[in-house]
Amino acid sequence: MSKYTIQGATGEWEVVIGLEVHAQVTSNAKLFSGASTAFGAEPNCNVSLVDAAMPGMLPVPNRECIRQAVRTGMAIKAQINKYSRFDRKNYFYADLPQGYQISQLYHPIVGEGQLVIDADEKAGIPEDKVIGIERIHVEQDAGKLMHDQHPTMSYVDLNRSGVALMEIVSRPDMTSPAEAGAYVRKLRSILRYVGSCDGNMEEGSMRADVNVSVRKVGDSELGTRTETKNVNSVRFVQQVVEYEARRQVDVLEDGGTVDQETRLFDPGTGTTRIMRSKEDAHDYRYFPDPDLLPLELEDDFLEECRASLPELPDAKRARYIDELGLTEYNARELTAEVETFARFENLLAATASGIGKPEKDVATQVANWALSVAPGIIKSLGEEANPAHATAEAQASILDMQAKGEISGGQAKEIFEIVLKTGREPEEIAEAEGLKQVSDTGAIEAAIDEILANNEDKVEQYKGGKDKLFGFFVGQTMKAMQGKANPAVVNQILKDKLG
Amino acid sequence: MSVDTKQVAKIASLARIAMSDAECEKMVPELNNILDWVEQLGEVDVTGVEPMTAVIPNTLRMRDDVVNADPKTGGDRREDVLANAPVAEHGFFGVPKVIE
Amino acid sequence: MTDLTQLGIKAIRDGVADGTFTAREVTEAFNAAVAAADPLNAFLVKTPERALEAADAVDARRAKGEDLGKMGGVPIGMKDLFCTQGVETTAASMILGGFTPTYESTVSQNLWDAGATMLGKLNMDQFAMGSSNETSAFGNVISPWRKSDGGNAALAPGGSSGGSSAAIAARLCPAATGTDTGGSIRQPAAFTGISGIKPTYGRCSRWGTIAFASSLDQAGPMARDVTDCAIMLGAMAGFDPKDATSLDLAVPDWEAALSDDLKGKRVGIPREYRMEGTDPQILESWEQGKAWLKDAGAEIVDISLPHTKYALPAYYIIAPAEASSNLARYDGVRYGLRELPEGAGLQDMYAATRAEGFGDEVKRRVMIGTYVLSAGFYDAYYTQAQKVRTLVARDFEQAWDKCDVILAPTCPTASFALGSLDDDPLTMYLNDVFAVPASLAGLPAMSVPCGLNGDGLPLGLQLVGKPFDEQGVLNAGLAIEKRAGFTAQPEKWWS
Ligand SMILES: [Mg+2]
């Protein structure tokens, strides 16, 4: 697929995108106070005197928030700054009780890093692409305004005020809505692997400021950008890019100029509009927060951060391919989400130990089960299935029986259905419901003898070279055994008897 | 550097202090006197000098990630938080309606 | 019976402890003095019942034989910059009109825990911005001192802790809290013939104290003598995990280690403090101070603090810059004044509230601070000032190779008539020219009275010490106090 461009009357335009993602740091308490970060509390209940900026209140940083930012920086292979500072960003707004946001401008905690977005042919990303990350800094979230509760007043809730955010600032390295979407998805995945952000975009745990500019294809200079604030889904990020790119092209082609401005996204219409309240807030008068000393990180602290990092998506994917022998597709699917790989790895370990083989020998079987078989069954059962019954042990024992030839693929599915509905033990189901293959050579041999006796003509033809007839004998045997014969045993006996 | 009435008005707006034209005008010489006087700092050779960050050698201490460990810096005290508010309704602070 | 209001902290504490008098008797005496001193306008809020209640609790503890604490039964005045739970706290500004904290500042809590009791909240320069107490929104504090020429001109008690200095000098309380950002304990102490110490930055927690300039603000005691300062500082100071700049150090027993024997100590005399425009009588008192310290066994050495001249202008960039941001929270949303003109939106409400609520000097400093931080000016002003601050601090560091403590005047003049510097902010700022360098460097510094000038007004001498060496400062102060024999008191004209 070709490059993403916008066709205008005067020529072709390309779009340049940079994202500032605000990710809520996973912590119990706020960045500078001991109030809870829990979502959904009654208004102004998770608010300390510090968060409400009462006179004389002072910030003391939460070590866990700093630790999570450092771990996140390490996960994007970024420079970790052992010396950083908190600065005040001064502006007046009702969701900002201090009259300033404590942030980091001059000396952020995390410097240059990078993130790789995965190739996606269909979306127009022909190969993996490296997106530069300029910095990550730690800052306070603002409170919330409600505009629709009173005819003449807005209501202020400070529950979010002071919650720790990481602002992750990309380079303007993205050139299509798909790349912007892939970036947010990949970043979310990394944050969730690291455990530094829950990635819950509906609850606002992750939201993006989308910087968009356009220029004529071939131009080297960047156009003037707009910043659309607080976009809270991957789809919306893509919509913002599409809408803003088109809008800016139209403005420029009409002979106008794009203003560097802050805009708001309206999910209802998929459009953006200028944000009035931020119009004159351009002089933030940043300066180092005199309530806080420089933040100096010790080697021990950094070592602990590094040691606590899990295997990250790219590394995990490579290992799945190289060591487990999975296909590129399966590896990608299994590593996309924390929950997916966690389920897979549990099931893989349980199955391998149950069967008594190395993981790599059963990985493909487990991957197929985990990616297509099991989800298909769960989906087809709908409400009838209780996913809580789909434990790793239960699934492992099904896969174990299948690998040992005790049950067929079809029986495995039937057993899993019953497990999902009832939570019963797979082995007990197999016994009680007769969902077992017959490996008893006596019974199979008797059945085969009868079939061969009744089909002497076909036996002759087979011996005469008509190999295809082997399938016929297998089919007849399975039918005689009501589908419960172990195919491997059937094959072996047939081969022996037919010579 | 010195300021004129227009700049004083701009500073007053940034600082959110309502000022009439007359008040701005009156403040011009007051601010310029002070600014002229602090200008002498420009005489000081500060080559290679770092700006002051911590006046007494001390490093930034951090807090443990524990909710409400100290009631003085913890949450769950809505009444105290709202006690002095000019307008508080239904657990919220009230402000004139904002149009975003 | 003796006039209990003539007693200081140590005498009251010891007298209550040994049963010479009760805490209630002491409190009643001071409550009466406070009630009779309205012309001084030193108190913004009087809390006589609260003081009595606390005194009774001390007496009850004594009856049970319990420990009464470092300041058991001592009633004090509390500068209105300290948030006091249930007692209106305004920083002498209209913008905090009616604000009643639901919490207690660490410093005041430490004092109550040490057995002190509160007579009331003391007037001050609005948000601690001023050197004469004329910027209070609730009227000037009048110094109890008058010139000996027989005129009745009202004089400045100094500032910003002017309610504190006036109240102590007038024997309305034996001691009071002060805060010092650029001389606000030392200059009013000097103006009123009392002692006051600003400890090393970080000794006293800033939690619950209304901020002026965070990197400079330090609380400290103001009292009648050096011993009382040592006792009260011991009660106020201490590590506080709620203040990220608090020093995690044990509080020494300064009182126990007090000594005016300065043998082996070197006292530095900074040559740059000999400034033009300094009152000759102040220069004389400085010479006298040297002689006293020599007499106490110290060696006098000349030192140089070459960047002294630039300390004050640097201060008048750094302090307003921090203040402009610290005072942004006064917006009419969560506490204090709200001005909402007809049809006003949120931003109009802010501007109207702050226009109405802040006094002229506060506005001036917020404007300066906003300007020096604004786009295009930040480096020229703020960064340059912080570099100069580094040089000022370095001057002191180098001086400590040559001396253990520094002796200097506290201010360039004695108290002046209220209103005399109304139109002259810069001359007013010069009051703190000798005080500000130690503030910029975060060093412990104190003022002790050394005598009266020709007008019969008190003069003070300043001692500046190494970081954490409050003891060295207190001991040198004690050496001067013993030799100066300062006992003068203002004549009681106000009641
Ligand atoms: Mg942004």
Ligand SMILES: [Zn+2]
């Ligand atoms: Zn941000």
